[in-house]
Amino acid sequence: MKFLAKLYNYVRCVPRTIFFNFYYLPFSQAIRFPIIVSHRTKFQALKGKISIPKDAKTAKIKLGFGIVQCADNGNSRLVWNLSKGGEIEFGNNIKIGTGCKLYVSGKLSIGNRVNFTGECSLTCQKSISFADHCLISWRTIIMDTDFHAIEDNSGKRINPDAAISFGENVWICANSTILKGVSIGSNSIISASSNVVSSFDSDSIIGGNPAKKISSMEGKRFIH
Secondary structure: OHHHHHHHHHHHOHHHHHHHHHHHOOHHHHOOOOEEEOOOOEEEEEOOEEEOOOOOOOOOEEEOOOOOOOOOOOOOOOEEEEOOOOEEEEOOOEEEOOOOEEEEOOEEEEOOOOEEOOOOEEEEOOEEEEOOOOEEOOOOEEEOOOOOOOEOOOOOEOOOOOOEEEOOOEEEOOOOEEOOOOEEOOOEEEOOOOEEOOOEOOOEEEEEOOEEEEEEOOOOOOOO
């Protein structure tokens, strides 16, 4: 039954997959169908541009697939909202899982072997980057903007958008929130339900609200 269910989902993804690849990619890349798109994907805005590795092979980038234990996987939809002027740079072997919501009007860079397990909300108005081998657990929120401007008495905005970056091998655990201006060093873990508002060096275990360093990953590594 699992095989038949998987086959059913892949057959149903064909129309969106064909459309998406030929809409965003040059013919020489699109014909290999490097990006596969679940039938449960909602296209809110199909603007901006996408770049992928030149050697990307079939189905190395998956949008809207996967199972999340806490989600209604049959109805949870990936939302794609790429605005005019927005840019997404994909590496190889990427999965953006079921129920994720992407709003991008800045530049989003995702390295190789990055996995968004599901139901993640990502808002990028300036710049968000993930290095290779990052794992983003379910129901995380990542945003580089406050959305609403705050001005001082002279009319100057005092809360501008600020870039977010993650090094290699960063594990963001479930229900965490990462806000603008944060930089997380490589080989780090952000504990579940953390609220991250400041930056941390490599080999850090981070947790709390507001998040602080609670332990070290030096001499350790997490396994996907």
